[in-house]
Amino acid sequence: MTAVTGAAGAVAYERCRTYADLVDRVRAGGLGPDPATQRIAVAFTTRQAVRHDGRGTGYRNEVLSLRLAEAVGSCAVEPGSLPDSALDDCVGADVARLLEHPLLPMRVAALDAYLMHVTPHSPESGARPVPLPTGSSLEKSRVRAKAVAELIDLPPGATVLVIGVVNSLLEALRACGLQYVPCDLKGGVTEWGEPVVTDALAAADRCDALLVSGMTLGNGTFEPLRRHAQQHDKQLVMFAQTGSAVLPRFLGHGVSAVCAEPYPFFWLDGGAGVVHRYRGPYDNSCQGGHI
Missing domain, CATH: 3.30.390 (Enolase-like; domain 1)
Structure with missing residues (x-):
């Protein structure tokens, strides 16, 4: 501890x-x-x-x-x-x-x-709130995606493994000049016809950082990914509706940053909302991207 x-x-x-x-x-x-x-x-x-x-x-x-x-x-x-x-x-x-x-x-x-x-999300626990505006689910999704992408500290052209495919996140990564490998247990293709891989650890070896859904807690795949990031000194950024209060506990132990979104989630209504960002040892380098 x-x-x-x-x-x-x-x-x-x-x-x-x-x-x-x-x-x-x-x-x-x-x-x-x-x-x-x-x-x-x-x-x-x-x-x-x-x-x-x-x-x-x-x-x-x-x-x-x-x-x-x-x-x-x-x-x-x-x-x-x-x-x-x-x-x-x-x-x-x-x-x-x-x-x-x-x-x-x-x-x-x-x-x-x-x-x-x-330990609720608060500045005292290291959280920094990012407001989500009123608007459609797509508008709010894109603002959340920008808040997540800003937590990745990589130069343009680097490759991110995205585990848990969210189209708005893929858009946000492109706005930062980053390449990505989409990964999901269900496989398939992205909105833009890109193949979605199913073996996260196999794909991780060829990626510079990992951007991972909190859903990995619920299917038992989080710990292998955390160990990979820690052993290979890679950034592991979590976007978390699942386990939003759990994942900040691993900052500095494989997890470099967390965008925590407790219930109620952005897609439940059109009103204003908030996500909470936690940063570990990395600072973001993607500022002012348009999504």
Whole structure:
């Protein structure tokens, strides 16, 4: 564990070397109240289908969210993959019990809710808010994508492995003069007909940095990617609706920056919103790109 100093000079929280280390610390009550005393009051899923105006393809999302006091923790899942009993398993359950649940997305959402409760996104914990304007889902998506792309410190012409294909992020990377390799477990092609690879670690060897969705927490692929970035001294930038309170804990231990977006997400309504950026040892070099 590593102590982190916030913007005002006070120690905000401790960062962890591995995901298992973080979970063990939470279980032991090392980061806040005993998780056995913290009960989930509300559990819900959010299902979305979208096709932005002017785009040729669409997609679907499903997110499991758990409410702990004032905090909401979330984990994206493959649409339709959660059993009908999932919400009943969560409501009234304590966090300690949910951290032992057989379904990984349940464990991730519970961990996210707990950490959001004990350490919400704030300047004291190193977060810097970036406002999202009112507007269409595509307009808000592009502003969020710019906020994410600015966290990558690479010269034009470098190549980024993008795990979790989001078309607005690919646009933002092109605006920064960066090349990319799109990667997603589902494969297929991007909006512009570019092939989407499915083996992230195989593609990582030929890329200069990794831009990774928090969904990798929920499917168990985050730790191998974190280790790759750490072992090869590559930037690993996370964009996180899943695990937005979890991923900042790994800054300096493989993760170089995080764009955290807790519930409610930008695509839920047309009103103003906010994402929270955390930076590790790298500064961004893509300033003023137009998307």
